[in-house]
Amino acid sequence: xxxxxxWKNHFVGFVLVVASILLAFQLERWGESKQEKELVELxxxxxxxxxxxxxxxxxxxxxxxxxxVLKIDTLFQLIDxxxxxxxxxxxxxxxxxxxxxxxxxxxxxxxxxxxxxRFVEDFEQKSEIISLYEYHDQxxxxxxxxxxxxxxxxxxxxxxxLDLRNARPQPIEVYTERSFIxxxxxxxxxxxxxxxxxxxxxxxxxxxxxxxGTEA
Numbered sequence: 001x002x003x004x005x006x007w008k009n010h011f012v013g014f015v016l017v018v019a020s021i022l023l024a025f026q027l028e029r030w031g032e033s034k035q036e037k038e039l040v041e042l043x044x045x046x047x048x049x050x051x052x053x054x055x056x057x058x059x060x061x062x063x064x065x066x067x068x069v070l071k072i073d074t075l076f077q078l079i080d081x082x083x084x085x086x087x088x089x090x091x092x093x094x095x096x097x098x099x100x101x102x103x104x105x106x107x108x109x110x111x112x113x114x115x116x117x118r119f120v121e122d123f124e125q126k127s128e129i130i131s132l133y134e135y136h137d138q139x140x141x142x143x144x145x146x147x148x149x150x151x152x153x154x155x156x157x158x159x160x161x162l163d164l165r166n167a168r169p170q171p172i173e174v175y176t177e178r179s180f181i182x183x184x185x186x187x188x189x190x191x192x193x194x195x196x197x198x199x200x201x202x203x204x205x206x207x208x209x210x211x212x213g214t215e216a
Contacts, residue, residue, distance in 0.1 A: 036119040043116055046107035047129060048213050054103050054136065055205040058198055061101045065195050068095060072188045079175050089169035092158060095187075098150050100143030101198065103136045125212060132208050135201050142194045149190040153183030 075091045078084050108129070111117050120126040158164070161174050174180065 036116075039116045040119050043107065043111040044125075044212065047111065048209065050104050050107040051132070051205050051209055055202060055209070057103070058101050058139070058202050058205070061099055062195065062198050062202065064097075064099050065191050065198070069188060069191050069195070071095060072184055072191075075184065076181075079172075079181075082172050082176070085169040085172060085175075088172075088175050089162075089167065092162065092175070093167055095154070095184075096158075098147065100146055100194075101139055103140055105133060105136060108133045128208060128212070132204065135204060139194075139198055139201050142190075142197050146187075146190045146194050149186045153179075154187045155183075157183045 071091050071094055075088060075095075078088045078091070111129075117126065117129075120129075157177075157180050161177070161180070162170060
């Protein structure tokens with residue numbers, strides 16, 4: 001006698017198996033999505049902290065550069081008068097402290113090299129992060145130009161002509177020499193160019209922190 005197959009039960013069982021597989025898949029995907037979101041939040045928190053550090057460092061550099069520009073202007077005024085060699089010499093030695101910005105990129109490098117940046121669903125947020133660090137590269141490039149100008153013009157001259165050991169003032173002719181004036185002028189030019197770029201980037205970091213800082 002042939003056993004009658006209960007197709008209804010088979011169908012219900014099949015549906016339950018399929019539903020269980022789909023549910024398990026969804027739960028697994030939900031777990032992965034939750035993990036990916038947590039990873040992005042962790043990376044973003046580190047980038048926010050890194051941006052705060054970079055902003056503080058850049059602020060210090062900007063203040064130093066603004067001070068140096070004023071010192072150079074004062075130096076030229078004193079040189080034009082051809083007197084007060086003590087203060088002329090003092091200002092020159094103060095300008096020896098050149099300070100390009102240091103930019104941390106550890107958090108961003110971790111975000112990109114790990115591949116976790118692909119989990120950022122907000123396209124605008126991802127674009128802002130990438131753009132922010134591209135501008136970090138720009139301020140580093142300007143810092144290198146500043147150092148080149150300093151070393152090739154200003155430093156190369158005073159290394160040969162000034163008393164670096166005792167810091168004694170030199171005859172006025174040492175400070176009025178064209179090589180010295182051109183070296184200081186070139187250094188001032190790059191200071192001014194850097195300042196314009198750094199101020200813009202400082203504002204960019206402030207805007208980034210205002211937009212995304214509360215999400216970390």
